[in-house]
Amino acid sequence: MIKIQRNDPCPCGSGKKYKKCCLHGKAPGLKVPLRKSMLFSPTQISAISYTAEEQRSAMEKLDQFLLTPDWQGCEEESLLPFLAPYADLLKEPGNEQLLELSLEAYRFYIRFDVLFEEKKTAAENFLKTREFTPGEGSYLEMMRDTTMMLFQIEWVKPNSLGLTDLITGHQVETILPPYPKNPQKWDIIAARVVPVGLSGKPEIHGGVFQLDRLYLNNILEMVRENLAISGKIAASKERHHVYSELPSLFFQIFIQPYTSPGMMQLRT
Secondary structure (H helix, E strand, C coil): CCCCCCCCECCCCCCCEHHHCCCCCCCHHHCCCCCCCECCCHHHHHCCCCCHHHHHHHHHHHHHHHCCCCCCCHHHHHHHHHCHHHHHHHHCCCCHHHHHHHHHHHHHHHHHCCCCHHHCCHHHHHHCCCCCCHHHHHHHHHHHCCCCEEEEEEEEECCEEEEEECCCCCEEEEECCCCCCCCCCCCEEEEEEECCCCCCCCEEEEEEEEECHHHHHHHHHHHHHHHHHHCCCCCCCCHHHHHCCHHHHHHHHHHHHHHCCCCCCCCC
């Protein structure tokens, strides 16, 4: 991430110098309706129970489901707009971590975000089969209601992060993920936060994209446009479908600096 100096223009877009704007407080340019409530309620958390083995086997069963005749070809079709345009870049020597992050995010995107038959995700369709144990079902039902969202890091502790969802304004404390390295206050990340990880606390699953804060207003505008196209289902039980295309958008934003170093050319 770029180190912002005191006399630099503030990254919030206010037009003021950083030292006279957001150096000592929350960026006013974000205009996020912050809420004191947490991202997940105690009721949600108490209903979730699974082991590491059940998490692994649940994902394996979901993978096998996608290989059945009715679903063959769906994954390849979804791969095209997500990773295929960047296949050569991801294979280049030195881009091993980039490839790993991209594949991890894609694996969760194809299973929990992409809408297939009857406007349902692969996980939602698999859950209708009832071919899983209670623990596997608990994990899949939890993941069914997640997607990658846009967060600002509010604070960093030795083993955890404080995050504000820049779309909903909700806040959450998560276990410190292995990436990004050396996270800093006010860093902007796109991540999938789950209410209960194996630690028993909220965790980040399915990859993290670290985004350039200097382009935050541009990113927020693209998110707003994406959500406007998806529709508003704020009161619906399937409200996560509104955000289902955000992982693909965040991936495009994340990978653009690698395709055009020093430039921010976002595809809409």
